[in-house]
Amino acid sequence: MTPMSAPVGGSRPFLNRRLASFGTTIFAEMSALATSTGSINLGQGFPDTDGPAEIAEAASRAVLSGRGNQYPPGPGVPELRAAVARHQQRFYGLSYDPDTEVLVTAGATEAIAAALLALLEPGDEVIALEPFYDSYAACIAMAGATRVPVTLRPHAGAFALDLDELRAAVTPRTRLLLLNTPHNPTGTVLTPAELAGIAALAVERDLLVVTDEVYEHLVFEGAHTPLAALPGMRERTVTISSAGKTFSFTGWKVGWVTAPPELVTAVRSAKQFLTYVSSGPFQYAIAEALDLPDSYYEGFRADMARKRDILSAGLTAAGFEVYAPAGTYFITTDIAGFGERDGLDFCRRLPALCGVVAIPNQVFYDDKAAGATQVRFAFCKRDSVLQEAATRLGRLGRLSI
Numbered sequence: 001m002t003p004m005s006a007p008v009g010g011s012r013p014f015l016n017r018r019l020a021s022f023g024t025t026i027f028a029e030m031s032a033l034a035t036s037t038g039s040i041n042l043g044q045g046f047p048d049t050d051g052p053a054e055i056a057e058a059a060s061r062a063v064l065s066g067r068g069n070q071y072p073p074g075p076g077v078p079e080l081r082a083a084v085a086r087h088q089q090r091f092y093g094l095s096y097d098p099d100t101e102v103l104v105t106a107g108a109t110e111a112i113a114a115a116l117l118a119l120l121e122p123g124d125e126v127i128a129l130e131p132f133y134d135s136y137a138a139c140i141a142m143a144g145a146t147r148v149p150v151t152l153r154p155h156a157g158a159f160a161l162d163l164d165e166l167r168a169a170v171t172p173r174t175r176l177l178l179l180n181t182p183h184n185p186t187g188t189v190l191t192p193a194e195l196a197g198i199a200a201l202a203v204e205r206d207l208l209v210v211t212d213e214v215y216e217h218l219v220f221e222g223a224h225t226p227l228a229a230l231p232g233m234r235e236r237t238v239t240i241s242s243a244g245k246t247f248s249f250t251g252w253k254v255g256w257v258t259a260p261p262e263l264v265t266a267v268r269s270a271k272q273f274l275t276y277v278s279s280g281p282f283q284y285a286i287a288e289a290l291d292l293p294d295s296y297y298e299g300f301r302a303d304m305a306r307k308r309d310i311l312s313a314g315l316t317a318a319g320f321e322v323y324a325p326a327g328t329y330f331i332t333t334d335i336a337g338f339g340e341r342d343g344l345d346f347c348r349r350l351p352a353l354c355g356v357v358a359i360p361n362q363v364f365y366d367d368k369a370a371g372a373t374q375v376r377f378a379f380c381k382r383d384s385v386l387q388e389a390a391t392r393l394g395r396l397g398r399l400s401i
Contacts, residue, residue: 018141025134026363030347039351040389042311042377043359045184045329049382051248052289052296059252059285068280074272076104076256076283083287084256091216092226094234100261103268106278107253108214108242113139114271115210115238115257116178120145124175129161131364131371133184133212145175149366152186158323159186159332163197170201176208179227182215185361185376186332187325189219199230208263209237214255217246217297219327220305228258238263243286245329246300248380252282304329304379307386311379314390319397320375329380332361336373338396343375354392 013020027044034041050056062068068077075081081098088094096102105111112135120126122144128136130149140147150166152159177198181190190198202209209227216224228237242255257267312331315322321334340346343360351357361374379386 018144019138022134022138022141026359027134030357030359033348033351034357037351037355037357039355039357040381040385040392041357042379042381042389043347043357045245045378045380046250047248047380048385049248052292055247055249055285055289055292058288059282062281062284067284068282070280072104072277072280072283074277075099075268076102077280077287079287080104080254080256080283080290083290084258087290088226088239088258091224092229094226094229094258096258097261101258101264103257103259103264103271104279104283105240105255105257105271106275107244108212108240108255109135110253110271110274110278111240111242111255111257111267112136112178112210112212113142114267114274115240116140116143116145116176118266118270119208119210119238119263120175123173125171125173126176126178127166127169127174128178129180129183130366131185131361131374132178133180134364136178136180137366140178146173147366148174151365151367151370152183152188153370154323154334158326159183159188161188161190161194163194163201166198167201170205170207174205174207176210177202178210178212180212181227182213182219182224182325182327184215184328185330185359185364186323187328187330189222189224189326192225195225195227195230199227199233202236203232207236209233211237211239213239213241214245215328216241218301218304218329220301220308221326224327235260238267243282243289246297247286247289249282249286252279252286254279254282254286307379307381307383310383310386311377311390314386314393315377318390318393320393329378331377331379333375333377334373335375341373343371343373347375354395356389356392 030043081102084102085096085098116139120143124145127148130151228234238259244250323332347360359376361371362368365371
């Protein structure tokens, strides 16, 4: 019998080697810091107000009428799958069969995990745009694949993709491109030329593409273009989006995949062993949300653009170098002007300095030096909160930090 004092499995660590480098997420650390210090949390990207009241009422009706309180269908309730298909046609002219080409997931994070687990073999390479959202690296690792970063680099006040660098990153082992546009954390929206170059490369090298498009309705200049809309891309692209960012109900965890039947079938094969199903009543509510009039989407985008401008002005006045985001609800800044060289250390000290919490971008890089002085702020908060945060951040110029 194993003595109680001895660890199960002898001296082996419990966490498998694929996940050994992934500890507590930076979001958990910084949110806990915000709570313990009473600071304004501009780190984690969730709104501090709820979405449309009529959509919350739709969820309540679904619960009280018994719709979705038991297991919903594995692919998602028919009403939501049909609404997703209508949305893709309405906004992008993309036609998807709701029965065979749409899959409902537990948010976009599960969709990404299921797609990578389903489509990758151990030893495959995945190219992702760096800095990348932290779940990308973990999901690639869980699939036994290798991530290959291609870095978005600051240029003329924004971030840009070097298509030559992307092309050079492709090897015979490359299986898949993992893209995020609008891009979190930088706020970059890939240009038509960049999208065309990616599409041409994917077709030429016969690559699968998984696109994370959860900020599709938060493009401030121009309009969002799904990669699947480009020539040769629909048949090789798994498009992912979710309700959380567009309708400000992040806790409902309703996401979806649109792709050709064979790709949806593959993703569903993995997804069914993750959550199986989820968010039953909320699926009915989001089906109604997706059919909201254009005025909702336009107002939502305009409201977030105003919030972006409030925080951007405050950060600039405080002495940060600001990279103006073309999309998402995040602003990336550079702290080198304060004489700082370590964003993680800076973010850990920021609550004590001025009562604001942010996220260090370096945690989203394999090349930590490339993002060492970048710090991300979320602006999906009430105007009064952003204005107070700007006031507090303004103190930094008077401090010896």
